[in-house]
Amino acid sequence: MMDSRSVANAAPLVGKAAADNARDVALIELVGLSKVFYTDEVETHALADVGLRINKGEYIAVEGPSGSGKSTLLSILGLLDTPTAGQYTLNSHSVDKLSAPERARIRNREVGFIFQSFNLIGDLTVFENVELPLTYRGMSSSDRKTRVQAALERVDMAPRMKHYPSQLSGGQQQRVAVARALGGDPAILLADEPTGNLDSRNGEAVMDILHELHRGGATICMVTHDPRYASCADRTVHVFDGRIVGPEEAKRLTENDAKLGRRGFDTAR
Numbered sequence: 001m002m003d004s005r006s007v008a009n010a011a012p013l014v015g016k017a018a019a020d021n022a023r024d025v026a027l028i029e030l031v032g033l034s035k036v037f038y039t040d041e042v043e044t045h046a047l048a049d050v051g052l053r054i055n056k057g058e059y060i061a062v063e064g065p066s067g068s069g070k071s072t073l074l075s076i077l078g079l080l081d082t083p084t085a086g087q088y089t090l091n092s093h094s095v096d097k098l099s100a101p102e103r104a105r106i107r108n109r110e111v112g113f114i115f116q117s118f119n120l121i122g123d124l125t126v127f128e129n130v131e132l133p134l135t136y137r138g139m140s141s142s143d144r145k146t147r148v149q150a151a152l153e154r155v156d157m158a159p160r161m162k163h164y165p166s167q168l169s170g171g172q173q174q175r176v177a178v179a180r181a182l183g184g185d186p187a188i189l190l191a192d193e194p195t196g197n198l199d200s201r202n203g204e205a206v207m208d209i210l211h212e213l214h215r216g217g218a219t220i221c222m223v224t225h226d227p228r229y230a231s232c233a234d235r236t237v238h239v240f241d242g243r244i245v246g247p248e249e250a251k252r253l254t255e256n257d258a259k260l261g262r263r264g265f266d267t268a269r
């Protein structure tokens with residue numbers, strides 16, 4: 001695979017992304033964030049006192065053992081879930097006290113999600129899957145068509161526009177999911193183990209697309225257990241037992257877990 005850093009540095013950023021990057025503008029700021037799940041009298045502290053800043057144009061990898069809170073973190077970043085405590089500022093706006101419809105509206109406009117299991121809708125075509133989030137925006141059908149086509153071209157899936165997900169390979173489905181995430185021109189792309197269900201060739205193809213988007217100025221936060229892919233990012237955030245820890249502590253805790261024969265990292269299912 002290509003050396004991410006040299007590629008990223010070689011690529012000139014354009015317009016607003018370049019201006020924002022030059023100023024280290026925060027897109028996301030979490031302060032003292034925690035999440036507790038209450039189920040059947042069991043309390044799970046999925047996140048504890050998490051602080052995190054992601055600047056515009058940054059590419060962040062999130063690593064950690066299975067069950068450490070990575071998906072919970074991404075769900076909160078993507079406004080799919082709410083924290084139990086703490087502050088979340090997205091694009092200079094506090095999103096803590098928003099109503100559910102306001103959260104949905106911001107999610108639709110600012111966030112593009114890519115999941116391990118693609119999450120395409122089986123009885124919609126490729127075109128319709130990518131179009132769906134745009135239909136919630138009151139956009140004209142011709143504007144939607146232009147956007148969908150452009151997004152599908154970016155992932156090289158325009159020729160399959162009329163196919164259904166079941167007629168595509170896993171790698172192709174994930175590329176459509178990337179197009180769906182891109183179609184709305186989001187402020188951030190959140191990817192949760194996007195290569196987890198793909199063989200290495202298709203995994204690399206998806207990673208190359210993310211790479212290219214980052215070079216074009218996209219802000220990306222990606223959960224991955226694959227160190228090769230984590231090294232594509234500008235920075236890795238290590239999550240352990242719901243806390244963000246430094247690289248040395250992550251290494252120590254990982255070695256300790258291995259010694260105790262505890263916990264594997266998430267693997268493809």
Ligand SMILES: Nc1ncnc2c1ncn2[C@@H]1O[C@H](COP(=O)(O)OP(=O)(O)O)[C@@H](O)[C@H]1O
Pocket residue numbers: 037038039044045046064065066067068069070071072073266
């Ligand atoms: N909806 C939920 N209800 C109850 N517990 C949950 C829920 N989602 C996640 N958890 C628990 O929170 C912890 C963190 O989960 P998760 O964020 O999915 O970890 P990861 O993505 O790192 O594997 C786990 O102990 C998990 O069982």
Ligand SMILES: [Mg+2]
Pocket residue numbers: 070071072192266
């Ligand atoms: Mg997860």
